[in-house]
Amino acid sequence: MKLVLNNMTYHDCPVEVRERVAFAAEQRRYMLRKMHAELAVSEAVILETCNRLEFYAYAKKDFDCSGFFAELIGQVRPGAVDAWTKYSAETSGIDVVRHLFEVAAGLDSQMIGENQILSQVKSAYTGSLNCRMSKLVFHRLFHNAFRVGKAVRTETNINCGAVSIGLAAVELAKSKIDVPAITAMVVGAGENAELVARYLLKAGLPHLIMANRDTQKAQAVASRLKGAQVIGLADIAARLAEVDLLISSTAAAEPVVTYEGVKDNLASRDRALLIIDIAVPRDIEAAINQFECVSLYNIDDLNEQIHRTREKRSSEIPKARKIVEEFTDKFAGWMQSLDxxxxxxxxxxxxxxxxxxxxxxxxxxxxxxxxxxxxxxxxxxxxxxxxxxxSFIKDGGGEELSTEQLQGVDLINKMFLSQDEHD
Structure with a gap:
């Protein structure tokens, strides 16, 4: 059996490509169910964020995981296969473990040390559990990843300063506009959108409008923030005249603000409108940047704020990597115990x-x-x-052991052999 990772990330893949290979939750569940039906794949997790799409698998050594994942993507998004093939990379063995631990620690994030990635890893693991695709190996692997993420954040200062893409977006806005003197609109009502709204209010924003498809969900967020107005997506264009800053972060599959939808509102606008789109796929059609009054930024444009944060945290990176290596070595030892x-x-x-x-x-x-x-x-x-x-653990022969056999080996280690380490 082998540990395999196939992924594409912000390191090598621009947002206009990443958004073409973005999936809804039901599409990820579909792919996990397909993996469950494939006998060569014992365990699997799909981790998707605005900056990465990663397929983790524990599969038979001679199985073509790369081709299998491309086939699954083709079933869900036929037009995305070429982009996936061009920008994805494959990793195997202990390097998969190290990478996952670095991801959970925030070391591989665009915003080094960000906290949100750990909850995203947990959510991906839960999705795998719900589809019965996390068993002995991935149960241990991902729970160790959670421990790494917690240890790095408690034993180092890796998450000092700005700790999310949302805050980086607000920092960008503050560098371009006088936040305490404007009206801002936040599109979305998820975790990122709520963080953006909180950061804006903390920066002194006097007037906040929250727009979302589900206005009840937005109202729940607004009630926690105290003072925000709530509108539906259909009302965005009509309210743009009041707005100086728009930050968008939804999980929509298609743009929620289109050129055709706002052209009449922006064509004659005589004051600046700053738009920051941190969604993947993007919420704002790129064509909107054609209007003279508009300055449009996306998630890949946050480099200055991210670089500033990286400089603050650079001294903590070696400490964090040491923790990652310690956990990686321990996991490698456990994997060897299953031989x-x-x-x-x-x-x-x-x-x-x-x-x-x-x-x-x-x-x-x-x-x-x-x-x-x-x-x-x-x-x-x-x-x-x-x-x-x-006889039970040998049944089937070789290294291609079933999950039940691996559990048997692990149980034998715990019951009969682990005490040898203490003799």
Whole structure:
């Protein structure tokens, strides 16, 4: 069996490509169900954020995971296969473990040390569990990733300063416009949008409008913020005349603010409108930037704020990487403990040592001439007792063990062999 990662991230793939390979929750569930039906794939997790799409798998060594993932993407988004093939990369073995731990720690994020990625990793794991695609290996792998994320954030100052893309967007806005003297509109009502709204209010924003398709959800956010007005998406164009800043972060599959939808409102506008789109896929049609009054930025334009934060946190990165390496080494050791041949050898050796010890202990009770017979009897008894568990974990042969066999190996390690480490 092998650990495999196929992914595309912001490092090499621009937002206009990432948005073409973005999936709704139901599409991710569909792909996980397809993986569940593929016998060569034992476990799988799909991690998708605005900056990455990652397929983690525990599969048979000779299985073409890369081709399989491309096929799944083609079933869900046929037009995205070429982009995925061009920009995705494959990683295997312990490097997959290290990468996941770095992701959970915020070390691979656009905003180094951001907190939101850890909850996104947890959500991806939960989605896998719901589709029965996380078992022994991924249960341990992802729970270790959660521990890494927590350890890095509590034992280092990696998340000092700006801690999210939302805050980076607000920092960009503050560098371009006098936030305490304007009216702003936040489009969306999810976690990112609420964070943006909170950061704007903290920066002194006097007037806030929240727009969302589900106005009840937006109203719930507004009630927590106290003072925000709520409108539906259909009302955005009509309210633009009041707005100096618009920051958008929804999970919509298509743009929520289109050129055709706002052209009449912006064509004759005589004051500046700053728009920051941090959604992937993008919420704002790029053509809107044609209007002289509009300055449009997307998630890839936050580099200055991100660079400033990275400089603040650079001294903490080595400490965080040390934690990642410690957890990676421990996980590698656990994976090695699942190797079949050493486990059988150690179990047999331990059983024979016990047989010889007990035979020697009782030899005097059976007379001098019977010690070898007693030893042979003890060996035979131990072999018969061990025959069942050894046959179970050997059934199927080689390294392509089922999840049940891996669980058996892990249980044997815990019950019979782990105490050897403390002897």
């Amino acid at each position: 079949l041949v050493p486990v059988i050898s150690r179990l047999t050796q331990k059983g024979l040592e016990l047989a010889h010890s007990e035979a020697a202990r009782y030899a005097k009770d059976f007379g001098e001439g019977n010690s070898e017979k007693l030893k042979a009897f003890a060996e035979s008894l131990v072999k018969k007792v061990l025959h069942g568990p050894i």
